[in-house]
Amino acid sequence: MKPKVEHNTIVQPFSVGWDPNDGIMDDPDNHIERFLSKIKGMFLDVDAADAYLTEQGDVKVYEVYEKTIPQRDGEIQFCSSITHPGQIGGEYFMTKGHFHARRDTAEIYYCLRGRGYMMMELESGEYVMEEMYPGRTVYVPAFYAHRSINVGDEALISLAVYPGDAGHDYGSIETAGFKHLVVEKNGKPDVIVNPRFGKVE
Numbered sequence: 578m579k580p581k582v583e584h585n586t587i588v589q590p591f592s593v594g595w596d597p598n599d600g601i602m603d604d605p606d607n608h609i610e611r612f613l614s615k616i617k618g619m620f621l622d623v624d625a626a627d628a629y630l631t632e633q634g635d636v637k638v639y640e641v642y643e644k645t646i647p648q649r650d651g652e653i654q655f656c657s658s659i660t661h662p663g664q665i666g667g668e669y670f671m672t673k674g675h676f677h678a679r680r681d682t683a684e685i686y687y688c689l690r691g692r693g694y695m696m697m698e699l700e701s702g703e704y705v706m707e708e709m710y711p712g713r714t715v716y717v718p719a720f721y722a723h724r725s726i727n728v729g730d731e732a733l734i735s736l737a738v739y740p741g742d743a744g745h746d747y748g749s750i751e752t753a754g755f756k757h758l759v760v761e762k763n764g765k766p767d768v769i770v771n772p773r774f775g776k777v778e
């Protein structure tokens with residue numbers, strides 16, 4: 578059977594309001610919210626995550642607002658990505674991170690608020706980290722897994738733009754993790770090698 582192709586579905590032109598101060602989109606089709614209780618396993622110190630949950634309750638680590646765009650070549654996906662401030666065992670709040678399902682697709686992040694880093698890693702574990710702050714644009718090349726890390730004390734807000742058919746592969750990160758993690762050391766961000774890289778379950 579032939580795969581269902583959506584090329585006969587034409588997207589109508591549209592615009593959407595989006596507040597750069599809080600990253601909230603006026604009329605999103607999706608609002609993804611990631612709470613600590615659901616993603617605590619991505620932090621190195623899961624005991625510290627449990628202690629945080631007991632002492633401070635469940636908190637939102639990050640969220641995404643987006644419109645639904647057909648996942649096909651030629652379209653462009655865009656979203657508002659908001660990573661909240663905080664730390665678990667010295668490790669900064671961050672997104673889960675992913676490879677694109679179609680690996681040969683890039684992405685740009687235009688930062689509007691906050692302070693952080695984009696961690697970009699190849700499957701081999703080679704990495705590059707770029708700073709994120711208002712007015713800065715990060716280019717995430719094809720083949721790099723990417724994750725936003727908030728090292729500031731307010732929300733890290735960016736507009737992310739990527740190809741329509743890029744898709745998300747979270748599984749590779751869930752099973753292997755990122756090789757490089759960012760933790761606070763002497764009051765400053767510091768990169769450490771993840772002792773669980775390749776062993777995360």
Ligand code: S6P
Nearest residue numbers: 641656658672673674675737739
């Ligand atoms: C999508 C893009 C962002 C992230 C968002 C949340 O390709 O990179 O919109 O989806 O920052 O991160 P994650 O890793 O949970 O998708």
Ligand code: ZN
Nearest residue numbers: 677684723739
């Ligand atoms: Zn992406």
